Amino acid sequence: MNPMQLLVIGGVAGGLSFATRARRLNEEAEITVLERGPDISFANCGLPYHIGGEIPNRDSLTIQTPENLKEMFRLNVRINCNALQIDREKKRVLVVDRISNEQEWISYDRLMLAPGARPLMPDIPGVNDPAVFTLRNLQDMDRIIEMTRPGMRAVVVGGGYVGLELLEQLHKKGLRISLVQLHSHVLTYFDKRVIQPLQDELHVNGIETWFNNHFTAFNREGDVLKCQLATGDVLEADMVIFSIGVRPESDLAREAGLVLSEAGHIVVNEFMQTSDPDIYAAGDVVQTRERYFGQRVAVALAGPANRQGRVAADHIFLQSLAQPYPGSIGTSIVRLFGMVAAGTGWTEQALVESSRSYNTVTVHEHQHASYYPGAEMIMLKLIWEPETGIVLGAQATGRDGVDKRIDVLATAIIARMTIDDLCHLELAYAPPFGTARDIINIAGFAATNMRDGLVQLINYIPDDPAVQILDVRPAPIAKKAPLDGAIHIPYATLRKNLGKLDRNRPVIVICMLGRTSYFAARVLAQKGFHAVSLSGGLRGLGSTEKGGLYAPCSPCATC
C-alpha cells in the first residue's frame, strides 16, 4: 500500500498540530504543509507583546522552522506557498510558490484546511492609508514597530482582546493612545458590570476613549491622519490599528463547494470533517458547537485550534479510538495594565439574547489570605440554570488570581457541576495562594442561599419611591462616598436601629461588596422585613462618572 498523502493548508496552530500528531500516529505518511507567509508556526498570540518590548526577542516568536520540522517530524513544509484551488474530484490542490510564481498540482488522500482568519477592515474612505494597520503576522508587527515613536498619537479601533493588548503595549512604548469602540464598553463578550475595573484602568492610564462610536473616513493632511468619527468628532493620529474582529479565510473552501455557515465559516462534524469527508478543517476558519446547549459557534482561539487539529489526525489514523471534539465554551482571558479579565461559558447578555432562563450572583473576595501581603480583590459573576443549578458561565476581574478561578469554573462547566458542587470544591489553601473559603466556594454559597430562599438579590439600585434604600456601610466609608437618598445605618448597629425603617416598605440593602448587605438582609428578613440585598455591592455597579455612587475602595474587612 502506498503511504497516505496528507496535505495541510496553513502552518500555525491547527495545521501544525494536525501534521505533527499525524506523524506520531503514522511514520510512513507523506505530509506536506503549505504556509502562505514566510514563517511557520509563529507565535501569533505574542505579537502585541513584542511591539511593546515585553517580549524582547523577536526570534522567540518563531517557534519552529521548516528545517526543524523536517528533522523532528519529517514534514515537508513549504513556506510562501498559496493554495489557489481545490479539485475535489481528482483530490488535488493547485498551489503557487509566491516567490517563483510557479504553479503545480499536489495530490492528497486527506486534506486539512487550517488557513485561519484575517483581520477585518471597514470599507471606508482613506482606510488604505499607510498609517492604517491590522495585526496578523510578524510582517504586520514589524511594520508597526518600525513606525512607532514615543509621543506619537495612535488610535486603536476595537476593544476586544487584541485591541486591549495592543493598546497596553503601545502605551508602554510611550505613545498617546485613543480607543474607539463600537459598543458601550470594552470586551463586548463580557457583561458590562464585571469589566468596569478594566474601564477604570483605561481611565487611570490616560487612555482617551470613544465608546459607541466608529470611524467613517480617514483624510491625510501632510503628516497627520484626520480620523472622522460617526459622531462628527475628528481625531488627529499618526497611526491607526484596526482590531475589530476577524473573517474566516474560507474562499478556497467556498469555491470548492464545501458547506459554509452564513458568516462564512467552514461547517465541520465532531471529527472536524467538512461536507467532503476527505477534507478536514480546524482553527479560526471553522464553525463548531457550543458545548452546553450545542448551538453552532465560531471560536477564534489558539487552544481550540490546537486540539481540533489533533482530533482530525486521530480520526484519520486511530479510527474508533478517536475522541470527538466536544465543542467549545469560549474560555478567554486578557490583561489590561494591572487588571485581568477572564470569562468562560455563557454570559448574561448571551442568555438574554437566546431567551434562556438563568440566575446570577456577583461576589467579591481576595485572591489569597487578606492578611498576607499583596491581597487583591477579585470580582466574580456566576451564572447558572435555575431548574438544575448547573453552572452556565462565569466572568471575573482582578489584579491577580483571576486566571485560576476561571480555569476552575471552566472545568466545573465542562463537568456540568452545580452551584451545590461549588460550595464544596476543595481548593488548595495556604496564605500565599488562596483563602480557606475560596471565592468560588463563596459564589456557591451565595447562589445556594438565593436558591434556598435565604436571600433575595437585586442587580441594580431601583429608582422607586416605594422602596427604602438602606446603606449599611461603616460610617467612615459612607461619609466619604455617600449614597443619595439612602438611610444610613452601619451594619454593626442595625439590630438596635430597626425602628428607623418602615416595616411596610421593601428594603434594598446596600454595602460596598455585597457581603455585609447579605448579613443585614438576613437580620431584616428574620425580623419580618421584606429585604433585598444588592448583589456584589456598589463596586463596579456605577461607573466613575456617576461620582458618589462608586468609589474604588481598598479592601475592608468589615464591608
Next chain:
Amino acid sequence: MNPMQLLVIGGVAGGLSFATRARRLNEEAEITVLERGPDISFANCGLPYHIGGEIPNRDSLTIQTPENLKEMFRLNVRINCNALQIDREKKRVLVVDRISNEQEWISYDRLMLAPGARPLMPDIPGVNDPAVFTLRNLQDMDRIIEMTRPGMRAVVVGGGYVGLELLEQLHKKGLRISLVQLHSHVLTYFDKRVIQPLQDELHVNGIETWFNNHFTAFNREGDVLKCQLATGDVLEADMVIFSIGVRPESDLAREAGLVLSEAGHIVVNEFMQTSDPDIYAAGDVVQTRERYFGQRVAVALAGPANRQGRVAADHIFLQSLAQPYPGSIGTSIVRLFGMVAAGTGWTEQALVESSRSYNTVTVHEHQHASYYPGAEMIMLKLIWEPETGIVLGAQATGRDGVDKRIDVLATAIIARMTIDDLCHLELAYAPPFGTARDIINIAGFAATNMRDGLVQLINYIPDDPAVQILDVRPAPIAKKAPLDGAIHIPYATLRKNLGKLDRNRPVIVICMLGRTSYFAARVLAQKGFHAVSLSGGLRGLGSTEKGGLYAPCSPCATC
C-alpha cells in the same frame, strides 16, 4: 418557644464558621463560643509568615475580636475559657474561666465541638527544655520570635507543610537551619519524585538535612542544646521546633462517651453529627470520609474545617435543605523558597498501600507561553483508575502556576472526570497566563496515549543488560550530563540511525522531560522496535546526589 441554645467549644475555623452561619440562619438563637486561648478566630495559617516578617503586622493575624463578633453576629464569645466536662444527660458543659478560675455549667440544645488539634511532641529526655518549641497559637509564635536572632542555629523537626514554612521563614531571618525528617524526603504525603525540586531547593538554600532520622534526646550544656539523633550524630542548636504532626483534642469527647476513631478523632456522619445527635463536631478533631472511595480520613486543614462548621449549622436550621459534607480529597499546597508543591486526591504511595490499581504519567510544561518572559517549568504527575479512566490524584511542583493546575485537577477529581475529559478542558490562554495546550491537556494526551497503546511508559531506568538504554537528548545536553551505559542518538537524527539499535532487545528511550522520548518511542514502535519511554524524563528522577544522571536544566524547546 425559647430560643435555641447553641454552645460552641473552639473559636477558630470550624467553631466560628458554625456560629456565624447559625446566626445568619437564626436571629433568635443564643450562641456562646468558648475559646481556650486569649484570641478568637486568629489566622493560624499565618503564624510562620509573621515569624519571618513576611506578614509584618501581628494585628493582621487577629481577624476578629469578641466585641466585633458581638456586634456583627450577636455571638457571646468567652475567651480564656476551658470546657472541663460534657454532661450529655443534662445537656450542659462544665466550663472554667482560666483567669478567675471560676467554674459554671452552661446548658445547650446543640453543642459544637471544634477544639482543633495540638502539635505532637515526642516523649524523649530533654524535650521540655525552654528552647524546644511547637507552634500552635500566637503565644507560641511570640515566644519563637522573641528568641530568634540572625546567625542562630535552629533545628526544624518534621518536613511537612508547617515545618517547611517555618524553615523558610527562619532562614529568611538569617538563622542557620537544619531539618530533621523521619522519612526519606519532605512532604511524605507526596510521591518522592515530584517533590525532588523541593529537595533541591533545600540544598540550594544551604539547609542542612537529616533524612531517615529522628531525635532521641536533648541535653543542655550552657547556652547550647545538644540534640542526639537516632543515628548517633549530635546537632548543636540554639532552638528546636517540632512540627511532626498533630493530635486531635478529643479528650472531652472521649470522656463524654462519644465514638472516636482508633487515632482519637471524633467520628461524625455527613452532617457532622457525632454519635450523640445533639453534639456536632468539625475541624481538625474529626474524622470524615475520603470523597472517592469513601474510607475514613482525618484532614487537618482550614478549608474543610470552615465548610464543616457551615454544614452543621445548616443541618440544625435548614433541615432538608442542608447539603451533606461530601468528604475530602486532601488538596494541599506549600511554598518552599521559590518552589511550590501542591497535590490533590490519591498519591501513588497511598494507592499501593491500599492495593488499588492505578496508572500514572509524569509530564512537564511551562506555566505560560515559553516565549513570554518568566516561563517556568511545571512537573505534573497524574494518577487515574485504569478500568474507568477516572482521575484519582495529581501532584505538581514548579515556581509558578502550580496552585492553578492543582485546583483545576481537584475540581476534575470531584467531578469524576476522566483522562479523556482532561484532553479537552478549555482553559484560559493568553501568553502571560497559560499555553495553548495547557499542561493539564498534555497530561490527558499522555494518559490517553498510554491507554490507547500508542506508547509504553516506564517510571525508572531499569538496570537490566537485556534492554538498550537510548538517550535522545540533543548533543550539547547529553554531553554536559552524560547517561552512563546509554546509546546516544539525538532525536533529530534518529530516523537515519536506526541501524545502531538492536531490533531484538527492548529500547528504553530517555530524554530530559519525557516528551522527545515519547516522539522517539513512536518512531521506533512503528519501525518494529519494542520501545518504552521514560515517563517525565530524567528531571526529578535521580536526585542531585546521583551526579550525572540528574542535572537541573533550563527549559529547552527541543527536549
